[in-house]
Amino acid sequence: MKADEIVTSLAEPLREWLPRQRWFASKNRSIDAVEPQASVWLEDGDPGVVHALVTVRQQDIADTYQLLIGLASEPAEYIEVIGNVGELAAFDASVDPALLAPLLDFFAARADRHGVVFAPEPGTGPNTGLKTGLRPRSVGAEQSNTSLIFGDAYILKLYRRPLPGKQRDLELHRLLHAAGSPHIATPLGSIQARDTVLGFLQQYLPDATEGWAAASASVRDLMAEGDLHASEVGGDFAGEARRLGAAVAAVHADLARVGGSSAASPEQVANMVASMHARLDKVLKQVPEIAEHETTVRAAFDELNATPLVLQQIHGDLHLGQVLRTTSGWVLIDFEGEPAATLADRSALGSPLRDVAGMLRSFDYAAHHLHVGEGDARGEHQREVRAEEWVERNCAAFCEGYTAAGGETRDLREHHAELRAFELDKVVYEVGYEQQNRPSWLPIPLGALARLTAN
Ligand SMILES: Nc1ncnc2c1ncn2[C@@H]1O[C@H](COP(=O)(O)OP(=O)(O)O)[C@@H](O)[C@H]1O
Ligand SMILES: O=P(O)(O)O[C@H]1O[C@H](CO)[C@@H](O[C@H]2O[C@H](CO)[C@@H](O)[C@H](O)[C@H]2O)[C@H](O)[C@H]1O
Secondary structure (H helix, E strand, C coil): CCHHHHHHHCHHHHHHHHHHCCCCCCCCCCCCEEEEEEEEEEECCCCEEEEEEEEEEECCEEEEEEEEEEEECCCCCCCCCCEEECCEEEEEHHHCHHHHCHHHHHHHCCCEECCEEEEECCCCCHHHCCCCCCCEEECCCCCCCEEEEECCCEEEEECCCCCEECCHHHHHHHHHHHCCCCCCCCEEEEEEECCEEEEEEEECCCCCEEHHHHHHHHHHHHHHCCCCCHHHCCCCCHHHHHHHHHHHHHHHHHHHHHHCEEECCHHHHHHHHHHHHHHHHHHHHHCHHHHHHHHHHHHHHHHHHHCCCEEECCCCCCCHHHEEECCCCEEECCCCCCCCCCHHHHHCCECHHHHHHHHHHHHHHHHHHHHCCCCCCCCCHHHHHHHHHHHHHHHHHHHHHHHHHHCHHHCHHHCHHHHHHHHHHHHHHHHHHHHHHCHHHCHHHHHHHHHHHHC
16 A cells, blocks of 8 residues: 555544644644645555655644654554554554664665655764664653654654754754764754755763753752751752853853854844744733733833844753753753744744743742642742742852853843843743643743742
8 A cells, every 4th residue: 555545544533643642733723634745655564664744734724744653453552543544553653663673774774765865964874883773762751752762872853843944953963063062962864855854863862861850859859858948958959050051151152153143133132022022912812811911021021122132043942851961961952942933933043041041940840840730839838938949049050150151241140131031931932831731830830920020
């Protein structure tokens, strides 16, 4: 059977299955149609794998999604079947990673599977040490994309909503690699179909801990003993927060050096402020209860018009889940930008303060997520006081580390109003994000919105 016919026959069951996937973007709108764009057999047989790009139509929007469809007459019992195609059951191949083992070998062979091209980065390949035959496993956590780890050597990210044109994640990794940055995982290859990047192969850092996990452990430690301050408990995170600030400053400096930086024109600032207002307009419709803060938030956005901003390449969606602590230091991952942003917004240069604000917001999340679901989402008084102390201590340490490593041009003490505007913009984004993806976590950004607008 042709790959296209398989995907066409799955169009109906996919309408029901897609919105239940973590990586599916517009869960609030119903799906009108799923149409195959291009489908190829990656591996023929039973079991086999079909690679598909499909157009998902939802009222006025149409997005392209990447699917890897496993097909087997006898799928393992734990596998959720999307639908049946003749004798074969169809399912998401990433839940049976062994099926995707050949993907790594395709890189080594520089394979072209009916237009899906596996391209090692220059200097990587069979003669330069790309290992083959490694067993893949899926990254456990639910993510915006689907990642496979091969042995303890490589991680392959498959972009679920690929867009034509330059892929920021790949491009910025290349830029930082060329700059010799120690704060990224080495880029090793990409999967492309025509002008669209579908996947990104990178060095896997087996000894790494996610910043989110490390920060959460520190908060948990603090909560265990309500009488002690953050500076007095063993799991104090401030040293790490300071080093993280220094690493982010170094990445910003490298991005500015190799990618350039310039003072924002009044028009550029006006556009940035306009997109903050537009985001607020959108989220106000989604979560009308934030209307009580609207005037204060809009005034904070407008303050940006009066401040000089420097624009350059930035991370674009920085939070503790996007940084890994290895034995040698902090590494930044996932330079895709905000998953909800348009391609134009993602590729626009930004203020490094946006990244700083993202990280400050993440310290707030790390301190408060442990209370979510306890009735009063802010937790009982003592824990709340401790959580706030933790946030203050770690935000201050992060900013000190950033300022000390960044030199005069990156002294955060001089940018209070701008940071507040970027933090508020991020909070507004988070309100929309949580309402759509994790409604039980909505109290976290709502609490922050109340606090940030109170002073
Ligand atoms: N180079 C790496 N080494 C080790 N783990 C990694 C690496 N890159 C990503 N990870 C792990 O995989 C997870 C998903 O990666 P990420 O790039 O954030 O994907 P997504 O775009 O789906 O959010 C990360 O949270 C991290 O735990
Ligand atoms: O990692 P992604 O690119 O998918 O980023 C999106 O999802 C994040 C959640 O996983 C979200 O981050 C928010 O939750 C984090 C804790 O899970 C917290 O540390 C961040 O501060 C908070 O913004 C991110 O905003 C979103 O773009």
